[in-house]
Amino acid sequence: MADPYFISRTRFVPAPPEQIFELLATPAMHPLIDGSDTVTxxxxxxxxxxxxxxKFGMDMKIGAPYKIMNYVVEFEEGRRLGWRHFxxxxxxYILEPADGGTLVTEEWDAHRMRGRLGLRITGFTRRNPANIERTLENLAAHFSPAD
Structure with a gap:
């Protein structure tokens, strides 16, 4: 059985790690790639x-609008970026150079999270894998050449 409190997906993105990292390290760009449609x-x-x-804050909406403060807890320039909130x-995000681009892995790790049961009751852990996949699709599309 899959671990509902750790979700990881990987996708090839046709851009160098430095360009992808720059986008991920720019909070104003997060609404453009968010696959959950909650980052506004x-x-x-x-x-x-x-x-x-x-420390950076985001405007969010799940039903009602709210604000959330995040803290960067993992940072390796061009390679790894992670944040958490309260x-x-x-x-x-983990970036691995690959031929012609980058393998981007997005991970959501809730092992140390308070209130984990609430995530399962509300269906968050069931929806989150698809949201992560859409985020990675959006990220790849952002760097794909226009047709």
């Missing part, structure tokens, strides 16, 4: 570009 904007008081230990789960 960036709060203006945060950094334009993420770095180790950075519930404790981590969203992370």
């Amino acid at each position: 904007g960036v709060q203006p008081n945060g950094p334009e570009r993420l770095s180790a230990g950075a 519930y404790g789960h981590v969203w992370r």
Whole structure:
């Protein structure tokens, strides 16, 4: 049985890791690639570009609008970026150079999260794999040449 509190998906993206990392490290770009349709904007008081230990806020909407503060907890320039908020789960991106682009892995790790049972009851753990896959599709489309 799959672990509902750790979800990982990988996709090839036709761009070098540095370009992809730059997009991921720019909070204002997150609504453009979000596959869950819950990220609606960036709060203006945060950094334009993420770095180790950075704090940044996002405008969100799941039913009703709300704001969430995130903290960068993993940062390796051009290779790895992860953040968490007060519930404790981590969203992370791992970039591996590949021929003609990059293998991008998005991971959601809720092993240290408070209130995990609520995620299962609300169906979040069932919807999250498809949301991650759509995010990676959106990321790949952002870097794909226009037809």
